[in-house]
Amino acid sequence: MGAVLSVDSLRVHYHGTERPAVSDISFDIQESESLAIVGESGSGKTTTAMALLRLLGPVADISAKRLVLAGQDFLNATPGELRSFRRDLIGTVFQDPTANWNHARRIGDQVVQPFARDEHEKRRVEFIDYMERVGIDRASVRIDQYPHNLSGGMLQRAMIAGALLGSPRLLVADEPTSALDVTVQADLISLLKDLIREHQLSLLLISHNLAVVSQIATRLIVMYSGSVVEAGPTKDILENPRHPYTINLISSIPSVKRARKVPLYTTRSQGTSATGCAYASRCPIAIDTCKSLVPALSPNPNSGLGPRMVACHRHDESSNLIQVQR
Amino acid sequence: MSALLEIKNLNKSFSLKIGEVKACRNVNLQIHAGEVVGLVGESGSGKSTVANIILGLESIDSGTIEFDGRDLNELLIHDQRAFRRQVQPVFQQPLLALNSRRTIGWSLQEPLIVHGIGDKHSRKERALELLDQVGLSKEHFDRLPRQMSGGQLQRVNIARALAVNPKLLICDEAVSALDVSVQAQIINLFLEVQQKLGVALLFISHDLEVVRHISDRIAVMYAGTICEVAATDEIFASPIHPYTRALLAASSLDQSNQSRALDLTKFRKEEIPNHGCPFAPRCSFARELCNEAILIQETIATGREISCARAHEIRE
Amino acid sequence: MKRALVLLALALISVLVLFPSLLATHDPFALDVINRLKPPSSAHFFGTDEAGRDIFSRVVHGARITIGSSLSIVACAAIFGALIGAIAGWFGGRIDSYLMRIVDVFLAFPYLVLAMALAASIGRNMGSSILALILVWWPGYARMVRGQVLSIKNELFVKASRAIGTNSSRILRWHVIPHASRPIVVRATLDIGYVIIALTGLSFLGLGAQNPSPEWGLLISNAKAYVLFGWWYSVLPGLVLVCVVGVFVILGDRLSKERE
Numbered sequence: 009m010g011a012v013l014s015v016d017s018l019r020v021h022y023h024g025t026e027r028p029a030v031s032d033i034s035f036d037i038q039e040s041e042s043l044a045i046v047g048e049s050g051s052g053k054t055t056t057a058m059a060l061l062r063l064l065g066p067v068a069d070i071s072a073k074r075l076v077l078a079g080q081d082f083l084n085a086t087p088g089e090l091r092s093f094r095r096d097l098i099g100t101v102f103q104d105p106t107a108n109w110n111h112a113r114r115i116g117d118q119v120v121q122p123f124a125r126d127e128h129e130k131r132r133v134e135f136i137d138y139m140e141r142v143g144i145d146r147a148s149v150r151i152d153q154y155p156h157n158l159s160g161g162m163l164q165r166a167m168i169a170g171a172l173l174g175s176p177r178l179l180v181a182d183e184p185t186s187a188l189d190v191t192v193q194a195d196l197i198s199l200l201k202d203l204i205r206e207h208q209l210s211l212l213l214i215s216h217n218l219a220v221v222s223q224i225a226t227r228l229i230v231m232y233s234g235s236v237v238e239a240g241p242t243k244d245i246l247e248n249p250r251h252p253y254t255i256n257l258i259s260s261i262p263s264v265k266r267a268r269k270v271p272l273y274t275t276r277s278q279g280t281s282a283t284g285c286a287y288a289s290r291c292p293i294a295i296d297t298c299k300s301l302v303p304a305l306s307p308n309p310n311s312g313l314g315p316r317m318v319a320c321h322r323h324d325e326s327s328n329l330i331q332v333q334r
Numbered sequence: 335m336s337a338l339l340e341i342k343n344l345n346k347s348f349s350l351k352i353g354e355v356k357a358c359r360n361v362n363l364q365i366h367a368g369e370v371v372g373l374v375g376e377s378g379s380g381k382s383t384v385a386n387i388i389l390g391l392e393s394i395d396s397g398t399i400e401f402d403g404r405d406l407n408e409l410l411i412h413d414q415r416a417f418r419r420q421v422q423p424v425f426q427q428p429l430l431a432l433n434s435r436r437t438i439g440w441s442l443q444e445p446l447i448v449h450g451i452g453d454k455h456s457r458k459e460r461a462l463e464l465l466d467q468v469g470l471s472k473e474h475f476d477r478l479p480r481q482m483s484g485g486q487l488q489r490v491n492i493a494r495a496l497a498v499n500p501k502l503l504i505c506d507e508a509v510s511a512l513d514v515s516v517q518a519q520i521i522n523l524f525l526e527v528q529q530k531l532g533v534a535l536l537f538i539s540h541d542l543e544v545v546r547h548i549s550d551r552i553a554v555m556y557a558g559t560i561c562e563v564a565a566t567d568e569i570f571a572s573p574i575h576p577y578t579r580a581l582l583a584a585s586s587l588d589q590s591n592q593s594r595a596l597d598l599t600k601f602r603k604e605e606i607p608n609h610g611c612p613f614a615p616r617c618s619f620a621r622e623l624c625n626e627a628i629l630i631q632e633t634i635a636t637g638r639e640i641s642c643a644r645a646h647e648i649r650e
Numbered sequence: 651m652k653r654a655l656v657l658l659a660l661a662l663i664s665v666l667v668l669f670p671s672l673l674a675t676h677d678p679f680a681l682d683v684i685n686r687l688k689p690p691s692s693a694h695f696f697g698t699d700e701a702g703r704d705i706f707s708r709v710v711h712g713a714r715i716t717i718g719s720s721l722s723i724v725a726c727a728a729i730f731g732a733l734i735g736a737i738a739g740w741f742g743g744r745i746d747s748y749l750m751r752i753v754d755v756f757l758a759f760p761y762l763v764l765a766m767a768l769a770a771s772i773g774r775n776m777g778s779s780i781l782a783l784i785l786v787w788w789p790g791y792a793r794m795v796r797g798q799v800l801s802i803k804n805e806l807f808v809k810a811s812r813a814i815g816t817n818s819s820r821i822l823r824w825h826v827i828p829h830a831s832r833p834i835v836v837r838a839t840l841d842i843g844y845v846i847i848a849l850t851g852l853s854f855l856g857l858g859a860q861n862p863s864p865e866w867g868l869l870i871s872n873a874k875a876y877v878l879f880g881w882w883y884s885v886l887p888g889l890v891l892v893c894v895v896g897v898f899v900i901l902g903d904r905l906s907k908e909r910e
Contacts, residue, residue, distance in 0.1 A: 048513040049513050189377055189540065191580060191581065191584045194583075194584035194585070216514060219585075260517070261518070261543070262521065262543045262544050262546065262547035263543055264546060266547075268547050268548075268566065269548070270525075271522040271525060271526075272521055274519045423810060423813040423814070425806055425809070425810060427806055430806040430807060431810045433807045434807075435828055436824075444816065448815050448816045491810075504813075
């Protein structure tokens, strides 16, 4: 079938909350493709990634029509099966390097731990190999060091190296560069791109940073308040956003291409509407329908780079009504 | 025009377990009344140390700080308090910067009480006025910090900083912990503060694009030294210092400047040399003299300063 | 439900301590040798002791002494200890070192030995026991508050206050101490229970209260000679003691679990 990741109608509801954190999300990732999920805090992007990997635990109810990663059914697998799927088929890189390593154990020990004992030696060698590949010097010494001996950038590289063990087919990276200095970030991004190409990996990238996303991801999903509001080729969306939220998001970000010292675009009102489109209360072009009817993801004429979907009742006219400020 | 705040040859070191760390090496910086000076640098650059020193939270090893032409070291206690009043902070974490057990109204009045301004009644009036100025409403007066969002709390912090009518705000990564859309609101608020109230800002950040948007002039720091200072447009159009170039290349959205980027894979922080130019080990323009020369921050054109032994040659 | 019970118990204890005459049925010192060692009855709820005194009334009056003294001990120890701890934590450096060495000295003292030494020098009475316990209890608070202050000192809101221009004493009063106070209250509440046990223990051994005081430790100590003939004499006051200590421990435990 070719799709490394296939999600249909994923829904995540945290216990004790009123609204679901993620409502009916569907998307897939093909082989060697990089997809980014973009959104602000509360959009549900990290919840989506955690739910896909079945890492949320008993705090939430997850339901989906289909959840297949690297050919394995993640929806109905047992915890034991899930652990081995995650170990063998998927590599994960998380946000804050200092928080995601056990500071009381050597990095080599932590990384090979999920594998079977008789494989440990083999995996150590593989890890040293990958550490060198990702640019960590003296890898054979570093492997026995503790996390505090390495800088944030190096720890993140080490995490990427660890994620590659066992030749996974899918790499899931949640804000892999946001805790890092910008020069280290630039380096890590080009490293990721090289690795993806070399190993024919697919990538699911979660980020709030449009600059990073534009450099790595070929396709993009924009999330707002638990739903997908726009999806399509990255370049196309960033140059021609159709959903009012995306348009406004891009307008709020200062950039070298824009005039300085002028007020950025903002909406004063906050929050989410209870009925209809979640963005309606903040949307500058919302009409009555928007407040009562939830817009479905519908195809929007594409630019030839791939299919574009937008969840907005007024998506045909939105780009005429709101100017993206750049 | 003489500067509102002038830092001359500031030096500050910290003794840490790994050894002595020079957080500030011969830092020279000027902030004029009503202007926004952006201070950019990565982690370990020393920019927060500069902020802490100006705010009186750290001592100086050597150098002088002059405010309104007067040397701070020579101020009497009474005048030192008056100086504090002119310089107020806005920190990175909106929630943690406020006492969680006090209402917003109380926190807004703290600087007023401390600096002996007004009486009980007028202080409350002033607090309400401040809430209005930053776009919050009267009902926020009695709220506790945990009942408000990050964006709202940062407005409170800005209001508190403005309470005593300071001439300078020190904003240390003031928008870095905020979501993009909220960040835009606070950036706009800072712009308003400068434009409507004429308050100067020292805006410290690692985010080049935010700094560019808000600053009139930018100073770039690396490992405790000021690499380059110039008007914002100039720094972006024609950066001179190799580190400035590398930083711009690494942050830009388009890839066309990749050729200016550095290969930083093998770099270790402990390798920053204690003499000569701290950037020399990573600099593609480095020569022998860069390791030996005593680095000075020199003015090479109006409003343009640079700390580079080879500045004149590098300039195309 | 539990909360209501605890509050009810606290109310009862307060009455016991403040207005013993309201609850007591007899004069706790009234001798009635003819009626010595009578079992519990409607006239004497807890029976009578070896001198014919009503045990129930003695327990009621003893509450004031035992609980009242314990509360004073904890209050003094907590206030003094917190003060020392706050100064040490805030100023740091030499002051911190000197103060903490003093704290270490006191922490090393077992209260029993100290109480005996004090009893030997000042005399065997409640005063010497109370003093001994205060001296031994305050270092714990000093340690705790010092640790708290050290961590609060580095919080961003304290840093912000300093940057605004607030001076040390105001920061301590407005920011540091309010944040440190909750753990102090929790610990103090728990400590009341432990101090009661320590105090009654000292009296039991003959160091604290002296006859004819109805202090609980002494009471129970007197009762030990009559365990076989008058079970009510030791058991009933003992149960009351256990319940009271239990109330404070439960209260302290619940306070410690409550989040702000």
